[in-house]
Amino acid sequence: MNSRERFQAVLAGEIPDMVPVIPVVDGFFAPGLTGRPSDECWQDNDCLAGALALALERFGMDGVVAEMGLGPAPEVLGCPVQIEGNEVPLVTDRLVETRADLEKITVPDPWSGGKMEPVERLVALAGGDSVILGAVRSPFEYAATVRGLLDFMGDFYRDPELVRDLIAACLPATLAVGRALAEAGVDAVVVKDSFASTSMISPDHYREFAYPAEREAVAGLEGIPVILHVCRNSLPILPLMAATGAAVLEIDSPVDLRQAREAAGDAVVLKGNIDAVSVIEKGTAADVDAAVSAAIDAARGGKFILSTGDSVPLSAPEENLAALVASGRRYGKYQGGDA
Amino acid sequence: MALLEDFRQAVIAGDADGAAGIAAGIASEGKASADEVIASLSAAMEEVGGKYETGEYFIPEMLRSAAAVERALQVLDPYLFERRQEYAGVVVMGTVRGDIHNIGKDIIISALRASGYEVHDLGVNVSADKFVARVKEVDADLLLLSAFTTSTRQALVDVLSALEAAGLRDRVKVVSGGAAHSEELAQEVGVDAFASDVKGTLAICRELLGGKHLPGSGGETGC
Structure with a gap:
């Protein structure tokens, strides 16, 4: 099996030859492989695509995460953005001060300005x-x-109607970018819902605000598999995350994989959950090996993609990423239906 | 006193109208002393912080309580002004040069303000000179330096050097914090303390200001 066949087998509920290894290698880590500063690479479509292709080649992992030029979040929404040094582009000011500003949120054209080129090139x-x-x-x-x-989360109690209206106004942006990514040829769309984490908001607020929007996003991206990512703790909301219809749930490192499987049910694929900071960035190759062994052991039974829980940081040692793939291959071979 | 208990509960529940109403009664009728009011607010915010730590409260609930405190303090300001000047520390905070992350900083500032501190928020990507100028201008007790990215070590060193050059280093305690920092780095660059989260920051502020903590709290609240 090649990497795509392996990935597609998992999505189809089949047991592949081995556990796919697709850490969250994206625009945080990959530019470092080029030797150029991240801010330069982010503004050079060839560099961004080349960096991710280089990561695939150098480490032999099954996949990477393509990035739009300048990053999807700031660029599509018209927020002011600062790109400086080795940081990914960051929104520096908000667009919506009051309800009247809702009209400033516009449906973006992800194809404008060549922003989809890095994805197409990759x-x-x-x-x-x-x-x-x-x-x-x-x-x-x-x-x-x-x-x-903080104003957004303050609105949960102060003005929940504004929260709902804001989210509704942003749904077209998610759908426009997601569909453009699919058109550009990606194998699946990762819908990142970092702040929906129960490390930040309660399960009740997740159910009230984040979950309905996730469902609509997944439904609106019909035809392309969706990987739903929530940062940090997501255990209390995994049953609802599974009910969004996402094909894969990306689990971050604080969540126990066995508990995650129990909470999410048997139908959905789980992707995770090696700690990108304490293990990949700051640990040793031996730490990586132990973490991978434990993760694969916890995820017995298939429907699993070995990954980091979140984006691999720029300063992660290359040998740890190599160890992640090597250990994934070592422990991830399926024999008689079990890795 | 039932009134103060109601006040405390209103803040914990994030009932801004309730807290402001009780505050108005206190201010107009002098039903509680300034010390009692401040201690009640501090105890309430400590309990809110505890609920956050144990997973009962989340960020929206913290913000709701902080908003209740803010509303109450708007009403109580004239009544408490002298006391607050006497007891609360003056804090200058910002994200250091080269770093434009503001979420962690804003959460800390909300918590500090909710606890009765006078906080001067310098924003993000702040130069060493700007930190020094504001510390001098407001005679700050504490300088809190937020740093999220890994490339900010030099920025911390620059701030400390600038404080030294301005003759202010002995007059202000410096605390660094943020995802990119560690106890080791804090010691290496020479700040007075390091904090990794909201609760830790509050504890360190309290410790560094020593006797300047808010009254009636048994030393457990105040920053």
């Missing part, structure tokens, strides 16, 4: 055998971005 470079995922922010995360995170 698909052309490496999409034959490798898995190319494309990342988009959820309506909930876009809403937090345009409103400012």
